[in-house]
Amino acid sequence: MSPFWEKFFYTLTFIFQGSSFLSPYAYGVMHRLHHAYADTEEDPHSPSFSSSLFDMMWKTKNYYNNILHREDQIPAKFKKDVPHWQFMERLGDYWIIRIGWGVLYTLFYIKFATAWWMFLLLPIHFLMGPVHGVIINWYAHKYGYTNFKVNDTAKNLLPFDFLMMGESYHNNHHKLGGRANFGVKWHEFDPTYPFILFLNATGIIKLKRNNDLNYMPS
Known part of the structure; x- marks a missing residue:
């Protein structure tokens, strides 16, 4: 993918993931580590080394933040050629931006929801990234x-x-x-x-x- 298209899809990632934006760079590095060390202590997200799905996701969050803020000790081979756009990485990670997306989702529901129970879907919208991670990294390593x-x-x-x-x-x-x-x-x-x-x-x-x-x- 050319540098132009990388930035284009980075922007789409920011728009469509919104409040649960995941850095393509940090996610890419974690994905490589997951395949290299699946179900070992060095796996960023393994049910085999977590007491619950919440424990696994908390460990994943810490792993993600260490990579995002360059506080990790991960070998360079796992980072080679992973796309990186620092501006968008920082923009998507600001809490004020995440909260802003959440406000927009809520206003959309207030305007268009036709029943009270629809508002129960809002937490899924707020946390779509972690929800996706739980389904694949927890359930797809336990069931199927x-x-x-x-x-x-x-x-x-x-x-x-x-x-x-x-x-x-x-x-x-x-x-x-x-x-x-x-x-x-x-x-x-x-x-x-x-x-x-x-x-x-x-x-x-x-x-x-x-x-x-x-x-x-x-």
């Missing part, structure tokens, strides 16, 4: 099925992933980490993959050749 034998607890949470846009095929992803299409079996449709193909066809991104593209489990 496996297509592949891997050296960790990653599982495919849903046989048809209508909830996480393909990302709940976590066992597939841990086995085939460089594969753009997370779905493998006939019923595993990754809704994000067509968008990736479109971005590749238009030259916005460039997919690397992947030998695992047509790999099917026995």
